[in-house]
Amino acid sequence: MLSAETLAAAIDDDADAIDDIAALAATHPHEVAPHLPRLLDAGLLWPPQIYRPLDEDTQRALVARIEAGTDPAAAQFLDVLAFARGADAERAFRRWRDEPPAGCAAAAVERSTIEAGWLVTGDGIRELQAAVAYELVPGGGDAPVDDDAHCPWCGAPLWVALDVDTEADERVAAAPAHTGWSGRLRVTPCLVCSCVGPSFFRVASDGGAAWSPHTRKPDWYTPGPPERPGTVPPAVGPARATPHGASAWGKGGSTLGGSPDWIQDPHDMRCPECGSPMSYVGLVGGADLGEYGEGAWYVFLDAPCGLVAVEYQQS
Numbered sequence: 532m533l534s535a536e537t538l539a540a541a542i543d544d545d546a547d548a549i550d551d552i553a554a555l556a557a558t559h560p561h562e563v564a565p566h567l568p569r570l571l572d573a574g575l576l577w578p579p580q581i582y583r584p585l586d587e588d589t590q591r592a593l594v595a596r597i598e599a600g601t602d603p604a605a606a607q608f609l610d611v612l613a614f615a616r617g618a619d620a621e622r623a624f625r626r627w628r629d630e631p632p633a634g635c636a637a638a639a640v641e642r643s644t645i646e647a648g649w650l651v652t653g654d655g656i657r658e659l660q661a662a663v664a665y666e667l668v669p670g671g672g673d674a675p676v677d678d679d680a681h682c683p684w685c686g687a688p689l690w691v692a693l694d695v696d697t698e699a700d701e702r703v704a705a706a707p708a709h710t711g712w713s714g715r716l717r718v719t720p721c722l723v724c725s726c727v728g729p730s731f732f733r734v735a736s737d738g739g740a741a742w743s744p745h746t747r748k749p750d751w752y753t754p755g756p757p758e759r760p761g762t763v764p765p766a767v768g769p770a771r772a773t774p775h776g777a778s779a780w781g782k783g784g785s786t787l788g789g790s791p792d793w794i795q796d797p798h799d800m801r802c803p804e805c806g807s808p809m810s811y812v813g814l815v816g817g818a819d820l821g822e823y824g825e826g827a828w829y830v831f832l833d834a835p836c837g838l839v840a841v842e843y844q845q846s
Contacts, residue, residue, distance in 0.1 A: 533562050542573040553581050557775040557792075560584035571611070579610035579647075580775070580790075590617045598623070600633035609639060613647035624651050645808050646797045648790055658709040660811045664776060664789025665702050666768035667693075669819045680741065682721035684748055687757035692815050692828060692841070693718040694738070695767060695787065702767050706788030710810040711834040712736075718812075718830055718839050722759075725828065726843040727752045731803060734832075734839050743838065745803040779816055779827035779844070787813040791829055794844040802833040802840075809833045809840055817845075 533555055540548035552570075556563040557580065564584040571582070571589065593612055597605040612620040627640045628651045644650055648660030680689045696715040697704040707716070714736025721730070731743040767787055771777070778784025779792040791797070791811055800809045809831035817824035826845035832838070 533566060538566055538569070541570065541575060544575075549575070549578070553578050556581040556583060558772055560773065576607050576611060579614045582611045582615050583775070585611070585615035585617075587617045587619065590615050590620045594619055594623045597632050597635070603634075605632070606635045606639065609635060609643040610646065613643035613649075616647060616649065621656070642799065645799050648811070650808055658810075659808055660774070660790045661706050661709055661788035662774055663705050664771040664774045664813075665706055665787045666771060666783065667785035667787055667813065667815065667819070668766045668768035669783075669785070680719060682724050682754075682757070683742060684724045684752075685721065685754035685757050687721055687723065688759065689719040689740075689742070690722045691717060691719055693787075693813065693830060696738075700767060702770070703787070706767075707810070707812055707832065710812065710832050712832060714738075716812075716832070716839075718841065720828065720841040724748075724752075724754060725841050726826070726845070729798075729800065730841045732839045732841070734837055740839070743803075745838070777814055779814060780818070781816070782818040784816040784827075785814060785819045789813070792827070793829075794827060794846055798829070798842050798844075800829075800831040800840050800842060802836050802838055804836045804838065805833065807833065809838075812839075 533552065537548045537551055541552050552563060560583060563581060564586065567582055567585050568589050590612060593608045596602045597608055613624065624640065624644055627635065631637045631640050645659060648658065650657040650659055681687060682689060694717045695703040697707065697713050715738035716734060717738045717740040719732060719740045727749055728747065731745040733741045733743050771786065771789060774789035777786035777789050777792045779794045791814060801807065802809050812830040812832050814830065815828045817826040826843055829842045831840040
């Protein structure tokens with residue numbers, strides 16, 4: 532339940548209270564929804580994820596304010612509307628794709644929807660995130676490694692961070708349905724070297740996975756000695772209450788499907804071959820790898836190009 536004290540603290544820009552509201556909005560949106568117009572009137576626009584359950588009337592009012600072209604803060608409502616994504620907001624973004632409203636750049640219009648998990652295309656809407664999410668349940672013992680493949684930078688065996696099959700488990704079929712992928716999906720980054728920048732892998736529906744030359748080593752990076760992975764979450768578990776229940780911070784937060792819980796800024800992951808936004812698949816939280824694990828590995832997929840990307844973020 533959202534208390535009056537937490538609501539007042541958030542309006543006063545208390546970071547902890549805002550985090551509490553964001554967490555509640557992700558798992559119990561109906562408890563936050565009645566208070567969103569007040570938060571909006573108070574100018575609390577970040578994080579925009581809290582506005583997913585924003586009512587349609589308020590969304591229509593925001594569309595009108597943006598299109599009036601007289602509100603100096605109108606551009607700040609783009610993210611709010613993209614996450615709320617009611618019917619009127621979606622129609623507005625369709626219009627703005629070709630004719631951005633005054634004071635709003637076309638790039639900002641597209642960025643807002645991508646961060647919210649969808650993209651306006653010439654013939655409709657492309658979903659970039661899943662409508663369902665499942666826990667990735669940690670298992671005991673050592674993490675699986677690909678002993679036949681090694682990191683070309685440090686020489687460590689590649690880590691099997693994710694190994695799922697859409698044809699073997701209906702949950703797995705549901706989570707990446709938005710990607711168009713069918714078959715086995717193995718994601719095999721280097722546990723250490725994948726932390727310094729996006730890593731790309733060529734994947735095949737039979738479970739094939741290979742390090743891609745699209746992965747670029749930063750000039751400043753000097754690989755250390757090879758390191759074998761720790762414990763990983765190998766099994767798909769129960770469904771989360773909402774698609775937004777992943778946690779990049781706490782134990783048990785690893786998730787297949789749903790939406791990303793970014794530690795830093797959202798990453799617009801683009802396919803290095805076709806340039807299109809890649810579809811989000813899930814995250815593996817460092818807290819699930821061992822007692823001292825931290826950060827999170829975010830997994831993206833471009834099914835038509837057969838490429839997976841892994842992005843690591845840490846506080």
